[in-house]
Amino acid sequence: MSIDLSQFKQTFLEESDEGLDVLESGLLALDSGTADDEVIHAVFRAAHSIKGGAGTFSLTEIAGFTHIMETLLDEMRDGRREISNEAINVLLTSVDVLRELMDSARDDVPPQMGRVNEVQAQLEGVLNSASASGSDDTLQIQNGADNSTADDELAGWLIKFHPHEHMLRTGNDTVRIFKELASLGDLENCADLSALPEFEHMDPELSYLSWTIQLKNNKQQGATDKAAIEEIFEWVEDDCELSIEPLRLSSTSNEAASQDDVPPAEQSTVAVQANEQEAVDNVTPIATKADAKPALKASAKKKKAAEGGSIRVGTDKIDSLINMVGELVITQSMLSQMGDDFSMKKIEALREGLAQLERNTRELQESVMRIRMLPISFSFQRFPRLVHDLSQKMNKKIELKMVGEQTELDKTVMEKIGDPLVHLVRNSLDHGIEDPQTRLAAGKNEVGTITLNAYHQGGFIMIEISDDGAGLPKDKLLQKAIEKGLVSEQENLPDEKIYDLIFHPGFSTADQVSDISGRGVGMDVVRKNIKELGGNVDVTTEEGRGTTFTIRLPLTLAILDGQLVKVGNETYIIPLVSIIESLEIETDNINTIAGTAEVYKMRDEYIPLVRLYDVFDVVPGTTRLQDCLLVVVEGDGGKAGILVDDLLSQQQVVIKSLETNYKRIQGVSGATILGDGTVALILDMSGLLTLAKEIEPAQSYG
Amino acid sequence: MSKSILAVDDSTSMRQMVSFTLKSAGYQVEEAADGQQALDVARTRSFDLVLSDVNMPIMDGIELIRNLRTLPAYKFTPILMLTTEAGTAKKMEGKNAGATGWIVKPFNPDQLLNTVKRVLG
Numbered sequence: 001m002s003i004d005l006s007q008f009k010q011t012f013l014e015e016s017d018e019g020l021d022v023l024e025s026g027l028l029a030l031d032s033g034t035a036d037d038e039v040i041h042a043v044f045r046a047a048h049s050i051k052g053g054a055g056t057f058s059l060t061e062i063a064g065f066t067h068i069m070e071t072l073l074d075e076m077r078d079g080r081r082e083i084s085n086e087a088i089n090v091l092l093t094s095v096d097v098l099r100e101l102m103d104s105a106r107d108d109v110p111p112q113m114g115r116v117n118e119v120q121a122q123l124e125g126v127l128n129s130a131s132a133s134g135s136d137d138t139l140q141i142q143n144g145a146d147n148s149t150a151d152d153e154l155a156g157w158l159i160k161f162h163p164h165e166h167m168l169r170t171g172n173d174t175v176r177i178f179k180e181l182a183s184l185g186d187l188e189n190c191a192d193l194s195a196l197p198e199f200e201h202m203d204p205e206l207s208y209l210s211w212t213i214q215l216k217n218n219k220q221q222g223a224t225d226k227a228a229i230e231e232i233f234e235w236v237e238d239d240c241e242l243s244i245e246p247l248r249l250s251s252t253s254n255e256a257a258s259q260d261d262v263p264p265a266e267q268s269t270v271a272v273q274a275n276e277q278e279a280v281d282n283v284t285p286i287a288t289k290a291d292a293k294p295a296l297k298a299s300a301k302k303k304k305a306a307e308g309g310s311i312r313v314g315t316d317k318i319d320s321l322i323n324m325v326g327e328l329v330i331t332q333s334m335l336s337q338m339g340d341d342f343s344m345k346k347i348e349a350l351r352e353g354l355a356q357l358e359r360n361t362r363e364l365q366e367s368v369m370r371i372r373m374l375p376i377s378f379s380f381q382r383f384p385r386l387v388h389d390l391s392q393k394m395n396k397k398i399e400l401k402m403v404g405e406q407t408e409l410d411k412t413v414m415e416k417i418g419d420p421l422v423h424l425v426r427n428s429l430d431h432g433i434e435d436p437q438t439r440l441a442a443g444k445n446e447v448g449t450i451t452l453n454a455y456h457q458g459g460f461i462m463i464e465i466s467d468d469g470a471g472l473p474k475d476k477l478l479q480k481a482i483e484k485g486l487v488s489e490q491e492n493l494p495d496e497k498i499y500d501l502i503f504h505p506g507f508s509t510a511d512q513v514s515d516i517s518g519r520g521v522g523m524d525v526v527r528k529n530i531k532e533l534g535g536n537v538d539v540t541t542e543e544g545r546g547t548t549f550t551i552r553l554p555l556t557l558a559i560l561d562g563q564l565v566k567v568g569n570e571t572y573i574i575p576l577v578s579i580i581e582s583l584e585i586e587t588d589n590i591n592t593i594a595g596t597a598e599v600y601k602m603r604d605e606y607i608p609l610v611r612l613y614d615v616f617d618v619v620p621g622t623t624r625l626q627d628c629l630l631v632v633v634e635g636d637g638g639k640a641g642i643l644v645d646d647l648l649s650q651q652q653v654v655i656k657s658l659e660t661n662y663k664r665i666q667g668v669s670g671a672t673i674l675g676d677g678t679v680a681l682i683l684d685m686s687g688l689l690t691l692a693k694e695i696e697p698a699q700s701y702g
Numbered sequence: 703m704s705k706s707i708l709a710v711d712d713s714t715s716m717r718q719m720v721s722f723t724l725k726s727a728g729y730q731v732e733e734a735a736d737g738q739q740a741l742d743v744a745r746t747r748s749f750d751l752v753l754s755d756v757n758m759p760i761m762d763g764i765e766l767i768r769n770l771r772t773l774p775a776y777k778f779t780p781i782l783m784l785t786t787e788a789g790t791a792k793k794m795e796g797k798n799a800g801a802t803g804w805i806v807k808p809f810n811p812d813q814l815l816n817t818v819k820r821v822l823g
Contacts, residue, residue, distance in 0.1 A: 005719065005811070012715035045757045049713045052786060055808025056719060063808065169771070171780040171802035180820060205777070235803030238794075 005057050012053045013106050019046040021381055024095050028384045031088045044073045061111055062101045068123045069094050090122045155247050156185060156217045157229055162210035162241040172236050180232045181215055184224045188214040214247060311411060313371050324364040331357050369556060376454045377405035379414050383425055390429050397436050397447040404454040409461050410556040416533055420526040424465045424549050432469030432547050461555055466548035472541040477501050499539050503527040534669060558655060564648035567612045568619045571680040573653055578685045580632045582647055585625050600641045607639045610692045621645040635685025667691040705822050706730040710740040711755040720753060723811040737761025741769050751822055752781040756792050764799050771800035780821045
């Protein structure tokens with residue numbers, strides 16, 4: 001039977017990606033000395049699985065390469081080899097090489113063997129450097145493989161087989177062995193019952209018999225290989241007394257001795273081959289550049305490949321989903337039964353049924369959403385390596401702390417936040433943390449700390465990237481902004497606005513452009529990307545003490561809790577998370593500044609008013625303020641009051657992209673279809689407030 | 703009734719491959735991702751054959767075999783280890799734990815089926 005193995009390749013590659021992540025994080029833990037025994041076992045297991053799978057699925061380059069890694073790891077695991085910094089670095093580089101090999105396998109292109117061979121040589125260099133491990137594996141294979149001693153005059157084989165008493169307990173059945181032998185030729189079997197004890201002393205689970213078997217060549221099958229017979233007994237050779245001797249037509253014993261002479265000779269040639277192999281290994285150039293090339297390029301490529309990929313879901317999530325669907329089906333059948341002979345008497349029951357349907361649907365929806373939720377550790381896991389490599393490159397000492405790795409986040413959001421996160425972490429490494437001398441001089445610990453922290457807040461996930469480095473230089477920022485004409489010298493900017501300048505396009509404070517960061521193409525793109533996800537990024541900093549970037553992202557891009565509001569004939573949706581409160585307007589509290597801009601005095605603060613019908617140019621139901629309602633929202637760091645005709649219901653809405661269906665519109669983040677089939681626009685608070693500002697430039701926001 | 707096989711491997715792709723191959727040959731296959739899972743399944747029903755990887759988290763193959771052999775229903779059940787050629791020592795360890803035999807990785811579907819047929823007849 002032929003089975004197409006390529007169908008498993010995708011699964012193999014996916015699980016290998018996970019295996020490589022385990023390898024990488026394990027190696028990093030080993031390097032920093034924080035690892036326990038389980039780590040090296042897990043690392044070994046990962047390499048072992050990749051090798052095994054690669055071999056099975058005919059990815060020979062990967063199998064061969066991983067074999068060397070595995071050998072090295074095996075020695076480390078058994079304590080035969082010290083876990084040196086050098087070895088770890090070479091292994092980390094090997095992980096990169098494996099990733100490249102996996103990518104080639106994924107794209108079905110031949111791998112770039114140049115780098116593979118280079119790193120393989122490094123690995124072998126490490127392997128041969130200290131404790132010499134015997135290559136007994138190879139010897140073992142070749143030894144067992146070729147033992148063909150086909151002799152023309154051979155009539156068959158004489159096999160003496162005496163199982164040890166316990167053999168049956170290994171699950172090996174003598175009947176099975178005989179059946180297999182019988183498939184090789186004509187079998188004559190003679191059992192020796194002499195060892196059989198008296199019936200009352202007999203343990204039925206033990207084997208007391210021994211056999212003398214003549215296996216004669218028959219005409220159809222021709223001569224039998226000794227190796228074929230040995231293979232049949234392979235599993236039991238330590239559980240029995242076994243002799244296999246050639247069977248001659250006339251006598252059986254005479255030539256047995258000469259036959260036995262052959263194997264030793266073969267063995268010696270095998271040994272010579274093995275030595276040669278070792279010798280070759282020894283002369284390969286031992287290039288051990290400790291500096292591992294950063295895996296950045298590879299990881300970027302990997303991400304691209306993974307985006308269309310599959311998702312692994314815990315069985316508990318699936319179970320709860322199936323459960324929900326079950327309930328939904330019950331509710332549905334209840335309702336349809338009711339519809340068969342409906343009368344007004346049943347209206348109450350119908351209402352109940354519909355309420356239940358709504359509950360079921362919502363639960364189902366939540367469960368489905370949960371499937372897309374993954375712990376942010378998927379995104380965080382690349383950072384230990386990044387920090388390890390970059391800090392070595394920059395001669396800085398940096399410790400990376402990660403908090404809240406189990407915080408869950410929608411998969412699509414996660415995929416898109418990866419690059420901005422990398423950028424921010426690199427920034428902290430490059431600009432934030434000072435070199436050890438500077439740190440010591442400033443009275444700080446020479447080891448800098450970068451902390452990644454993730455947690456939920458409302459419907460958002462917050463990700464903080466903080467360092468205890470130099471902080472942002474306020475004066476320098478301001479000076480640069482003035483130089484570039486972004487702010488005038490007279491302007492008296494509050495601190496936050498000054499720090500916010502780093503998100504301005506083309507703004508970089510790095511005196512020298514390094515190859516890690518500082519080209520000034522970064523922070524504005526970071527903010528832009530995060531805003532596209534409906535989130536925001538802010539910075540807080542203290543000179544000499546450190547900087548913290550805080551990213552705020554919606555948990556999901558597919559659904560949001562919205563407040564439906566009415567303006568004229570239009571229905572808009574305001575995301576519930578951005579609403580602070582809604583109130584009736586007391587006209588006394590309205591003030592007009594500079595002639596046009598209206599502000600509303602709410603308790604102790606003044607908030608700008610946004611007349612939605614002005615911004616979107618629709619005909620309102622009323623322009624009388626006392627008939628309107630005010631929805632107080634927060635967006636982009638400021639509050640604002642939005643004037644609407646009426647508040648409708650609150651409901652969850654499914655977000656449909658305007659961009660893909662129409663085009664991008666400022667102030668609108670998407671659209672949804674309401675229960676009655678009409679389309680409602682979902683308002684984007686930050687965009688809306690900016691838009692309102694443009695319409696009334698004089699308006700000022702506090 | 704077709705023979706039933708318990709396939710144990712922590713690698714999803716290997717498990718899928720083994721399972722798919724055996725199912726296409728008409729066997730019933732149950733899967734487990736580590737020794738502990740396998741043992742839990744094995745306690746609830748019997749199998750005609752157990753195929754187990756050696757290196758696995760939580761409970762490895764050797765430990766699984768040792769545990770299975772203590773169950774009355776598994777005293778004589780054939781248990782095959784899926785092992786790499788590097789594991790000569792592991793093979794012995796497995797045999798001592800009560801393994802029937804082994805299949806050397808990497809193997810292709812035909813080799814797998816041949817070996818399984820050999821054991822199940």
